[in-house]
Amino acid sequence: MPGINEQPPFKVLIIGGSYAGLAATLNLVDLCQGRKCRFNLDENDKAPEHKVPVQITIVDERDGYFHIIGLPLAIGSNVDASIFWKKFDDIPALQSPDISHIRGRVDSVDCKSRIARIVQSTGDDGHKIIEQKYDYMIACSGLRREWPSAPKSLTREAYLAETAESVQAIENAAAGVVVVGGGAVGIEIAAEIKMLQPQTKVTLVHSRQQLLSSEQLPDEFKAKTLELLTESNVELVMGARLQDTLLADDSTAAKFLLKLSDGQELYADHVINAVSRFTPTSSYLPKEACDPEGYIRITSGLQFSGDVPNKEYHYAAGDLASWSGIKRGGAAMHQAHFAAVNIHQRMLAELYKTEPTFNNLVAVAPMMALALGETAVGYFPTMGLSSGDEIRNMFFNDDLGYGICWRWMRLGEDTEYKS
Ligand SMILES: Cc1cc2nc3c(=O)[nH]c(=O)nc-3n(C[C@H](O)[C@H](O)[C@H](O)COP(=O)(O)OP(=O)(O)OC[C@H]3O[C@@H](n4cnc5c(N)ncnc54)[C@H](O)[C@@H]3O)c2cc1C
Structure with a gap:
C-alpha cells in the first residue's frame, strides 16, 4: 500500500x-x-x-x-447587484x-x-x-x-447588464410598478422596490385571498406579512389574476394597462411577473x-x-x-x-x-424568514412568530x-x- x-x-x-x-x-x-x-x-x-x-x-x-x-434587492439597486x-x-x-x-x-x-x-x-x-x-x-x-427568481445570465458582466436594465425600468416607472405573485419572491420584490423608491406606487397582485398561499406556514405568519406590507405602503390586490397586459392609449401617461380577472384595471410603467x-x-x-x-x-x-x-x-x-x-x-x-x-x-x-x-x-x-424592506418577519418552530429589527438583523441586515x-x-x- x-x-x-x-x-x-x-x-x-x-x-x-x-x-x-x-x-x-x-x-x-x-x-x-x-x-x-x-x-x-x-x-x-x-x-x-x-x-x-x-x-x-x-x-x-x-x-x-x-x-x-x-435578487429582490439587486433588481432595483446597481450597487447591491454588483456586490452579490x-x-x-x-x-x-x-x-x-x-x-x-x-x-x-x-x-x-x-x-x-x-x-x-x-x-x-x-x-x-x-x-x-x-x-x-x-x-x-x-x-x-x-x-x-x-427571472425574477434568478438571473438569466451566466457571467457577471451579462448579469450586471441584466440587473441594470431592471433598475432603469423601476427607476423610470413614474406611473408605478405592478408585481404579480404573492409568494415569497413577489412579496420581497414588492417590499424592496418600495423601500428603494418610496415615492413610486408599488402594487402586488395575488390570485388568492391569502399571501404565501402555497406555503405550509401558519396563518398568523401570512397575516403578519400582509400587515407589514400594507404598513410599508405596498398596495395589495388579492383574489384576482392578471389576464391581459395591454399598451395603454394616449389618454394616460402610463405605459401599460393591466386587466384583472375581477374586472379591475391598473395602470403601470413596469410589470414584474414573479409567479414562481x-x-x-x-x-x-x-x-x-x-x-x-x-x-x-x-x-x-x-x-x-x-x-x-x-x-x-x-x-x-x-x-x-x-x-x-x-x-x-x-x-x-x-x-x-x-x-x-x-x-x-x-x-x-x-x-x-x-x-x-x-x-x-x-x-x-x-420555517421561513421574509425580508420586507425596512423590516422582516419570521416563523420558526423554536421561536414562533417574530418580526422587526431582531429578525431583520438576524437573517438579512442591510x-x-x-x-x-x-x-x-x-x-x-x-x-x-x-x-
Ligand atoms: C429570490 C429568492 C429569495 C430567497 N430568499 C431566501 C431567504 O431569504 N432565505 C433562505 O434561506 N432561502 C432563500 N431562498 C432559497 C435559497 O435561495 C435556496 O434554498 C438556495 O439557493 C439553495 O441553494 P443550492 O446551493 O442548493 O442551489 P442554488 O443556489 O440554486 O445553486 C445551484 C447552482 O448550480 C448551478 N447549476 C445548475 N445546474 C447545473 C448543471 N447542470 N451543471 C453545472 N452547474 C449547474 C447553478 O448555476 C447554481 O450556481 C430564496 C430563493 C430565491 C429564488
Whole structure:
C-alpha cells in the first residue's frame, strides 16, 4: 500500500457552486487538510488526526457565486447587484491548490463508471465536451428558476447588464410598478422596490385571498406579512389574476394597462411577473436516482438512496435533495456540511481502516424568514412568530443576508494550505 504522501488524491466532483456547493467544498477541504471544519461549532470536537489528499472540482454554469437570496434587492439597486455576484477567481477561500473550478454545465453522469460529461464553456459562446472522472460526487445544482427568481445570465458582466436594465425600468416607472405573485419572491420584490423608491406606487397582485398561499406556514405568519406590507405602503390586490397586459392609449401617461380577472384595471410603467416557476436540475442523473418530481432521493446521511450503482460515492445537498422543510439557503449549507463530514469519514475508513461515524439529518418543520424592506418577519418552530429589527438583523441586515452567508462560509478568508 502506498504511503499517505504517495496516495493519489481523492477526486471529488461538486456540481453547482452556490450555497450547498461552496459549503461542501470548504468544509471538506478543512477536514482533509486536518482542521476542524468551519461549520462545526462544537467545542468538544477535535481536528482530524490524519490528512487526506483531495482534489475538489466545482462545476458551475455561472462564472461565480451568486447570492440569489439578494435578487429582490439587486433588481432595483446597481450597487447591491454588483456586490452579490463574485467570480470564483475572486473568492479568496477558493484559491487553494486543492480546489479547482470548471465553467460548464454537467450534462450527464454515469454512476457506474463515475464519469461526468460536462459541456464546458470556452468563452464567446463556444463550448467543448469534457469528461471528468470522480471518486465522490455531490449534486448541489439546485432548481432551475426564471427571472425574477434568478438571473438569466451566466457571467457577471451579462448579469450586471441584466440587473441594470431592471433598475432603469423601476427607476423610470413614474406611473408605478405592478408585481404579480404573492409568494415569497413577489412579496420581497414588492417590499424592496418600495423601500428603494418610496415615492413610486408599488402594487402586488395575488390570485388568492391569502399571501404565501402555497406555503405550509401558519396563518398568523401570512397575516403578519400582509400587515407589514400594507404598513410599508405596498398596495395589495388579492383574489384576482392578471389576464391581459395591454399598451395603454394616449389618454394616460402610463405605459401599460393591466386587466384583472375581477374586472379591475391598473395602470403601470413596469410589470414584474414573479409567479414562481422552478424545476429540479437533476436531468443529468439516471431517473432511478430521483423521485417523480425530479428531486434526488437521499438517506439521512445525504447519500443517494435510489436504485443506482455506487450509491456510497454519490451525495446530494441543497434544494435538489428530497428532504422535508421549505427550501432554504441555510438548509442547503447545513446539508452540505453533513455531506462533507460523511464523505470525509468514508475517505478515512478507506485509507486508515477507521470505523466511520456519520452525521444524519433530522426531519425539518416548515420555517421561513421574509425580508420586507425596512423590516422582516419570521416563523420558526423554536421561536414562533417574530418580526422587526431582531429578525431583520438576524437573517438579512442591510444586504439581504449577503454578508451573513459570505462570513458564515468564510469566503473572504484564504484557505490555509499545509502540504
Ligand atoms: C429570490 C429568492 C429569495 C430567497 N430568499 C431566501 C431567504 O431569504 N432565505 C433562505 O434561506 N432561502 C432563500 N431562498 C432559497 C435559497 O435561495 C435556496 O434554498 C438556495 O439557493 C439553495 O441553494 P443550492 O446551493 O442548493 O442551489 P442554488 O443556489 O440554486 O445553486 C445551484 C447552482 O448550480 C448551478 N447549476 C445548475 N445546474 C447545473 C448543471 N447542470 N451543471 C453545472 N452547474 C449547474 C447553478 O448555476 C447554481 O450556481 C430564496 C430563493 C430565491 C429564488
